[in-house]
Amino acid sequence: MITTSSKLFYGLGAGSLVASIVWFIANDGGSIGSVALLFAAMSLVFLGAIASFTRDGHVLSTDTASHASSGAAQRGVRNSIWPLGTAIAMGFVVVGLISSPGIFKVGIGLLIAMLGEWMIQNWSERGSSDAAYNTKIRDYVVHPLELPVGGALLLAVIVLSFSRIMLSLSHSAGPLVFAVAGAVILAFGTLVGFRRSVSTRVIGAICGVALTALAGVGVATALDGERPELTKAAEEDHFAHRPCGEEEEEADENASQSVSAKSSVQATVILEGGMLYAEVDGFEGAQQSITLQRSNPSTILFINRDAEPHRMVVKYGKVVEDLGGGVERETELEACTSKVEQDGQQAVTLTVPKPSYASEEPFEITVPGVEGTKIDLVVP
Amino acid sequence: MAIIERPSAEIAVAGAAPSGVKPSEALGVFKRPAASTSWKDWLVTVDHKKLGIMYGVAAFFFFIVGGVEALLIRLQLAGPEGKILSADQYNQMFTMHATTMVFLFVMPMVSAFANYFVPLQIGARDVAFPRINAFGFWCWLFGGIFLNTSWFLGGAADGGWFMYAPNSSTLFSPSHGIDFWVLGLQITGIASLTGAINLIVTVLNMRAPGMKLMRMPIFTWMTLVVQFLLLFAMPVITVALFLLSFQRSFDATFFDVAAGADPLLWQHLCWIFGHPEVYILILPSFGIVSEIIPVFSKKPLFGYPIVAMSGAAIGFVGWGVWAHHMFASGLGPVSVAVFSMATMAIAVPTGVKIVNWIMTMWGGKLSFTVPMLFAIGLVVQFTIGGLSGVTHSVAPSDTQQTDTYYIVAHFHYVLFGGAIFGLFAGFYYWWPKIFRKQLSESLGKWNFWLMVIGMNMTFGPMHILGLQGQPRRMQVWTEARAGEGFFNIGFWNRIASLGSFILAVGVLLFIINIIYTHKSKKVAIAPLDPWDARSLEWMTANPPVEHNFDSIPTVNNLDEFFHRKYAEDPNTHEVRQVATAEEVLAELNAHPDEHIHMPSRSYWPILVSLSLPIICYGLIYNRLLMGVGAAFLLLTMFGWAMEPSTAPDDDFDPPAPGEGGGHTKELAPLG
Amino acid sequence: MNKSPRRRIMAAVGLMAGLVFLAGCAKDAPQDTWQPAGPNAEQIDNLQQPVFLVAGIVGIIVFLAVAFVVIRYRDRGQSIPEQTHGKPALEVTLTVIPVLILIGVAIPTAGTIFDLAKTDDTEMVINVTGQQWWWEYDYPSTGANAESYGVVDPIVTSGQLVIPENTKVLLRVTSRDVIHSYWIPKLNGKKDGVPGRVHLLRLEGSKPGIYAGQCTEFCGLSHAYMRMETVVLNRADFDAWVANQLKPYESPAEGTLAAEGESLFIQQCSRCHQVNGLTNADGAPIIAAPEQYMVSGAAPNLTHLMTRNTFAGAAWDLLTPECRDDVWNANTEEFGARYLAGVSAECLNQKDLREWLRNAPEKKPMYADPTKLQATDGKYRGMPALGLTEDQIDALVAYLLERK
């Protein structure tokens, strides 16, 4: 039904929508203004819908009979937690204003939710003299929002708390705790499933306590921080630069054997019997020189036939950056695989910015630890 | 008989409301929608026939959009160094022409026919999931509109409908066009997937008694095959589109060659979807033609089981030929050889169909009505398209032809000369069933001939253009390289452009025919069975009532309706009429079923699908808007989940004797 | 109504026949796929001609069948026919026939596929790299290239690929940005240049001449302007061409317009365009830095621009139409000499070259508007407008004319 006040909202909403479109066209696709106006339109339509929904708050304006029976006059007012919720939300807002914008935003969201609930409850309590009926119509209106949002929040609390706890535990304790958590849930289910005498209330209480405990521990561990290894790993970022010398590193045992799935590489470099040679599509036989195009992302596959693990290193000159004020920084350009076990293979993709004849250092492919063998890289 | 479709006004909100409060008043505006004849009913309907009509109307609108795009392309190429469109606009134009014609015209037009006629042909009262059906339609429509709003928001997608990586990444296509394209296709993809599940379940599960699989009309058969193709093809393109949108929106590296990516991944995903898609477009038209040719030959379809099974075979083998789109993409010779052979293999079941259509007409009693003309047009033109297809299943030959106008000619013969001619045959054939009036035959013939001439003039010369080396997707051609002589590349380009406008006039005549038929007082209401048809959809009122059949027919034969009208002497094979269509229908309706419950209308399908474009606009412009859309989605899905598909039993009026379902006010609880 | 189906069928048959006939009519289309000029294209042609023939015959049989049915069985008031559902024997026969035809097509197809993929008889290897919207060719200085053909240093060129006559050349096709496709219809089918991958394409020309082609994989804005030509020279001419490409750089004489052009080139053009041998005032070689300005990280090498007949992705000729005809229509003996003569001042296509230098993006659609390059961090795709004055253009043209 289109009520008086909803007309206003709908009208404004439609106006904003038109304005949004006009803005878009006028500003040649400029988005910010029109998105803002679109928001306004949506909010206004939403308000209009609420006004329609609640019939401007006049539940029974047309029903003279129920006015006469004064059902609506005797309000079945119930206890309400919404004023309290609103107060808490306001607290959040104030705290947020002082401390952090995050809390402020949470507060604003909470405030809107609480005021909305409060409003709907007020509306429902003017529905009739029958409290049960009023609850019913309240639920009818808010459940579609309350239940999914509540469910999503519940899920988020469990998932987030649990993952925070896991993050703070040590690497070895993690799986253990995880297993214990699963087992506890299962055991709880089995227990309750077979002992039918346990009352719903008790189960609910246990679940509530468990949930609160989980959330509490989650918050505590989140504040406490993640386990030291992780913070350290994040700081050091030890995968940012792959070592290109003879250093040992772990976990190369199965170095990317799937790379062979990649067909049509620029070249395949093979280390066999202490010699390095290349196979290049289109050229017959072993090559000691590879021609790559400048600025072209090129993939080179390395296959190690040697018993020892080795890595391939490609050196392709250096870049000089002008850092301003006459200061220059030279960076050696090199790319390398990680160490590859016997018969393992791994690819590197590199882009050579400058031609090889412009460089003083030779462009070449080598294997650290295997001397006297190399492949020349020609970049015309 | 009582057809009960509407809940009564007497029921309260699950329990007694206080006296004096009518629930309908207390609950605000969100009531379950009631039956009505106003435009609002079209928004909330779950009736497969109304949804079919809406699919058809909207798809035809997009046909005109795509057609205008095509005409602009031909205008640009009518002369050397065309100046009508800039390079950028041209690229958008051919991208959107293909996208519109494939995803927004042929596929939904097929959905239109399938929605309307599959339940009728198998003797069902609706599809298996009516609300999901409505949801699918709205998803498709909103997806299509969303896709086309890109024209006004900084330009449409410009990467070609195949959208090869890495040309589709933000580096090479910085406008939002491809974002709109990706997200729009995701939304319409939901429609295809839900539609596929819905129709498969309908066909498998809701057939009338005696309607064995091998008694189903071929159109239903082809629809079933196509829905299985969709079911398995849509998730593949969904994955590809997700990868692309993650790349464009969240900087994922899937197609970033500098990080080691392989651009052929996109091509494989695209064509694993794309090739079955070709059969998705053409098989329903094969189905339509297989309905029409027997009717106007007065003979059953020749080799019915072979036609049905060859459709299924095409569906299977169609999965093994995708790489024939990639013969020049650098596959190894072994793969090329294998896919080349598989492609030749698929020509066999396709050829079988053509043979069977001709054999159906052989020895028949042929009447050349407009639907029949379009059907024969399909047979001839599809043969040309099929044979040119065989020439590029020969992979070495294809390396000369691919990405030239020869391919454009080939697939327009298949898709325009085939699929669209089939759809037009369907329009003329089923128009009287849907809209009660028969389209004018004389205007229809003009329509047909202009389309035949226009189509062959447009796409015929493209064979020559392609063989003489004119590549596709060229914004301009130049006189300098058009060759010498009068019949050079320039000449054939001009002919093709001229033909395209003749074709457009042909399509325009169809629209004029519709207007004439429905505005003119001279055109009478069509008889119940104007074509002397053979299948169940004609055994209904004109147009069909909401519940389709007053009583569900029991099926004893292929071509059940024909067999109820005619009897064949077992010895002399003489066929004579034993009943008129009216008599058959009257007999069927003599003992109507009691208590037919039709699914109730619902707001939720349109509301849920409305949230999807909001989320997508949010993804492109503002993540906050995405949140709003997601909240809206959550809310509406909750509403949907809480709403029973059919208002429960005690919501219904007791049968009103003799009234047949009065116009009662309704109410069903929302929460 | 009686006549119409017959007319229609006649029209269809006539059209099909006409197609075949008229396809032969348009002679001299530069990219005609039915006029092979090398063994690879010939092999494809020998395979496809019979296939076209068979397809045509099958088509005509189908049309005749339809025509017959339509005329013979139209409704003349005959009684309703027998409701027959088919004849299994006939159906099987009509299924087996196409199967047999297709097997006949499939066997030679498979043979040709593997033949065309052979690489073990290669005599010369050339790298072909596509980018928006031109092709770069580099001749590696290894193996047979160096030993038999004198390519002792890598040669980098673009626009026109030059190959020796009757030589099995293997192209290693790749791309720097999006997917392109290399296609010289008279020499072989097409092969995509896919970034990150190397695809092999055989090319062999049996007669000296210029063979046109075009990029056939949609590659963005200027796809229509991405062309290429392959020039086949006899062995002696090819050796001369190689020697010329490896010739050291000569600066223009002091005080000439070309010398002015050289300094302008160093200021304006050498950021992206390499001219081998060009040096700074202090004698240090100038290395172009297209990787800083271009998305593809490359721009055509202009060292020997005027030995080529085309520019801007082979979209325009460097020769005036008359001079171009002289080269294109030269007979086999004279062709090499005329091609090697390069572009002289009289023959230079001043109009297109000057338009290009004046405002390249206006002539060929490119992403070169500096205000619209946020998505590429300010890098261009294609040549930007340099805002040169007419005098500067004069100087540049004079300089470029000496790049032979």
Next chain:
Amino acid sequence: MADTALAHGADHGAPHTTTGLSNNKLGMWIFLGSECLLFGGLISTYMLYKGRVSAGPQPDQIYDIPFTSVSSFVLLMSSLTMVLAVSAAHRRDDRNTNLWLTVTALLGATFVGGQVYEFTAFYREGLGFTTSLFGSSFYTLTGFHGVHVTVGIIMLMALVGMVRRNRIPGSKAETVELIGLYWHFVDIVWIVIFTLVYLIPS
């Protein structure tokens, strides 16, 4: 979400169908068939790209197999509890139906919590969504699976609510069974992912 046209006459309590399977169940099976292809596409992408690490860690440098094994086991156990829920629903035992549905949802939530932990840990160790092809395809594949589990949990929670309020249209046992089908499917997909992604060396 169940949706049926009662199209075959008066007997709308158990609508007659041609195959004997209910429309909803047949629909769910067909939907899961389609889902197979979705995960097939994602798994193929991962298999193609898992070795392509031009920057950041390689798979076997960060995978924590013991942890993932435990979380896989937890998810497997949830299939067991789902079976118990379905069997309780067939016995028309609302209390235990709800109980086992809740336990299934909790186990699922634990799994998702584990996945959030795993993602965070990998991110800290240097594997971002945009770091390498391995990163992009790993997060996309496992993320899609995680979203499927989450959707399943939401369906389970909604189901608990609907069972409590008797809001399920049609047969309660069948609705539980339908969600169960979905849940088992998601579990099976995880077994495939766990094997192909984690166990088989890169």
